[in-house]
Amino acid sequence: MVLWLVPITINMQDFGGKASKINVPVEKPVTPSQVAFVTFYAPQDNKDHRTHFDDSTYKDLSKYSMTNIADYCSYHGFAFFFRNNYMVDTVNKAAYWGKMDVVKHYLDAGYEWVVWTDIDVLFLSKESMLDRWLSRANSTQHMAFVTECTREEGKFGTVRSGFFAIRNSKIGRGFLDAWKDTFAEFKGNWNPEQEALEGLVKKEPWQSAAYVVPQDGIHTYLGCLHYDPNPISVHFPGFDKGAMKEYHEKYKHTKKKKEVCELISRLEQDSIGSLISDNPTPVLIALNASYDSLITGHQLKSVFDKYPGYTKIEMFVGSKPYSYIFHDSADSARQVFEVLDCKESVELGKTLLLAYANELPEFPERPLRIKEDIEKLDGIFYFPRFVSLEEEELLTRHVKEQGESGRWEILHQRSVQHYGYRFDYPANDVDRNAIDLDNEIVQLPEWTRNILGRYMQLFPHLPKPNQLTMNHYIPGGGIPYHTDRHSSFLSPVLIFSMASDIVMDFKSLDEKVTSVVLERGSLVVMHGKARYEYQHAIKPRNVDIIDGLVQERTERWSLTFRTIRDGQPCQCGTILCD
Ligand SMILES: O=C(O)CCC(=O)C(=O)O
Numbered sequence: 016m017v018l019w020l021v022p023i024t025i026n027m028q029d030f031g032g033k034a035s036k037i038n039v040p041v042e043k044p045v046t047p048s049q050v051a052f053v054t055f056y057a058p059q060d061n062k063d064h065r066t067h068f069d070d071s072t073y074k075d076l077s078k079y080s081m082t083n084i085a086d087y088c089s090y091h092g093f094a095f096f097f098r099n100n101y102m103v104d105t106v107n108k109a110a111y112w113g114k115m116d117v118v119k120h121y122l123d124a125g126y127e128w129v130v131w132t133d134i135d136v137l138f139l140s141k142e143s144m145l146d147r148w149l150s151r152a153n154s155t156q157h158m159a160f161v162t163e164c165t166r167e168e169g170k171f172g173t174v175r176s177g178f179f180a181i182r183n184s185k186i187g188r189g190f191l192d193a194w195k196d197t198f199a200e201f202k203g204n205w206n207p208e209q210e211a212l213e214g215l216v217k218k219e220p221w222q223s224a225a226y227v228v229p230q231d232g233i234h235t236y237l238g239c240l241h242y243d244p245n246p247i248s249v250h251f252p253g254f255d256k257g258a259m260k261e262y263h264e265k266y267k268h269t270k271k272k273k274e275v276c277e278l279i280s281r282l283e284q285d286s287i288g289s290l291i292s293d294n295p296t297p298v299l300i301a302l303n304a305s306y307d308s309l310i311t312g313h314q315l316k317s318v319f320d321k322y323p324g325y326t327k328i329e330m331f332v333g334s335k336p337y338s339y340i341f342h343d344s345a346d347s348a349r350q351v352f353e354v355l356d357c358k359e360s361v362e363l364g365k366t367l368l369l370a371y372a373n374e375l376p377e378f379p380e381r382p383l384r385i386k387e388d389i390e391k392l393d394g395i396f397y398f399p400r401f402v403s404l405e406e407e408e409l410l411t412r413h414v415k416e417q418g419e420s421g422r423w424e425i426l427h428q429r430s431v432q433h434y435g436y437r438f439d440y441p442a443n444d445v446d447r448n449a450i451d452l453d454n455e456i457v458q459l460p461e462w463t464r465n466i467l468g469r470y471m472q473l474f475p476h477l478p479k480p481n482q483l484t485m486n487h488y489i490p491g492g493g494i495p496y497h498t499d500r501h502s503s504f505l506s507p508v509l510i511f512s513m514a515s516d517i518v519m520d521f522k523s524l525d526e527k528v529t530s531v532v533l534e535r536g537s538l539v540v541m542h543g544k545a546r547y548e549y550q551h552a553i554k555p556r557n558v559d560i561i562d563g564l565v566q567e568r569t570e571r572w573s574l575t576f577r578t579i580r581d582g583q584p585c586q587c588g589t590i591l592c593d
């Protein structure tokens with residue numbers, strides 16, 4: 016017989032000792048096809064199985080565990096047999112005593128090892144292979160058991176009857192018979208076959224034939240999860256349907272999460288490893304929450320900002336199907352992860368799938384905070400609510416009416432109307448002949464008087480505008496980077512915004528871009544540097560990110576007021592000067 020020495024770590028801490036590595040001789044590796052998993056639950060019409068809990072409890076649990084165990088087995092190539100009868104004298108014996116017969120039945124079928132698992136067990140990890148566990152049993156060991164902390168918190172040493180394996184050998188089978196024979200002695204006990212097992216494995220010849228693994232991650236009891244946070248399987252006390260459901264959901268979602276990650280890495284042609292980290296990092300990825308999935312920044316923030324350590328979220332418009340949530344430490348992120356991962360979120364209306372971020376991408380430029388930040392741009396004067404909401408609505412109505420007058424000139428991403436003087440786009444200059452429609456000079460409209468009056472009060476020393484360009488944008492529209500032509504107009508240039516907030520990008524001579532928000536009802540005065548040395552643009556998009564939150568654009572009108580330059584061309588000499 017060939018013997019291998021397999022190094023394994025036995026965690027003796029549970030028994031008061033230190034973790035130690037020992038070499039265990041094994042006979043030959045067990046191949047998956049030699050292993051069968053078996054379980055059953057007693058069906059409802061079996062009135063006399065006398066378990067502690069009624070049939071329906073186990074029937075309900077089995078809904079989760081059956082697919083779960085089957086899934087685990089098929090992944091590893093183990094056979095799995097589920098029975099809903101337990102092959103014993105149902106009149107006289109409680110269901111607990113059925114497992115010996117069922118295990119024996121499948122040993123008879125020729126399997127090298129038959130693993131019994133109670134039905135109130137879930138597999139939480141696919142990664143570890145039970146066949147390796149069984150391979151570690153040496154040739155003199157015929158029964159493989161796990162211990163669990165039971166009854167008294169933190170106390171180990173109890174061999175569990177809910178999860179064990181029997182070798183197809185004379186001793187293995189003999190053990191099953193001996194166990195079955197304890198029925199008379201234990202039948203009145205609370206946990207009869209469990210207590211019988213505990214007694215039996217302390218006796219010879221069984222003790223020397225038992226391979227007992229301390230709680231080392233193979234199997235654990237729900238209440239003992241803190242001893243090993245990553246067991247392969249977890250035993251739920253039969254009555255704890257709620258907990259089992261929760262874990263089952265988690266397992267299901269872990270699977271889903273893997274699929275989502277694979278999809279992302281395929282889409283981005285990048286490895287999963289560069290996207291997510293196996294260990295906690297301060298940044299979480301919400302794998303299934305993005306603008307694309309119609310989640311707004313407000314919603315996502317409301318999920319996370321109630322936990323300590325939250326700092327900010329980063330979302331992407333149109334480029335990534337996931338979002339990032341920043342925390343002040345990996346530990347804060349981990350705590351949030353443990354609470355929210357794979358849980359149904361009321362705010363988001365879906366089950367949130369989280370991961371720890373590994374490499375961070377470049378995040379979109381953040382629009383500055385309104386008012387104080389926009390005014391950091393040299394020469395910008397910004398008035399967030401230059402007119403009241405009512406006045407703005409009235410003005411918008413006027414503008415819409417003008418629109419119906421049919422004077423709109425349709426440009427690439429917007430439409431325009433000119434008053435006072437026309438801007439000749441092909442010539443890229445203002446037409447210095449005043450607009451004359453039917454022998455009537457088109458003055459700046461009457462309804463702009465209030466805006467201009469207020470402006471003149473604030474800036475009496477600046478030139479009075481005599482030209483107006485009315486712009487109309489529908490969502491998706493915009494205006495490319497430009498400087499209003501130096502030789503056509505003086506400084507300043509005014510923009511009054513109506514009906515929709517919009518993000519405007521300013522680009523300085525050294526190409527630095529600053530995105531600011533022009534709120535509806537606001538007036539921005541671009542003077543000096545802001546007027547001559549910055550280019551401005553509105554990106555053609557449907558949505559803007561304003562203070563980290565997505566905002567859908569709606570139809571917008573703006574009024575650009577300028578003063579035409581008479582004769583003297585601009586002499587500023589900057590690179591943007593014509
Ligand atoms: O609509 C806006 O806010 C910008 C208009 C503009 O830049 C222009 O008319 O030159």
Ligand SMILES: [Fe+2]
Nearest residue numbers: 497498499551
């Ligand atoms: Fe402009």
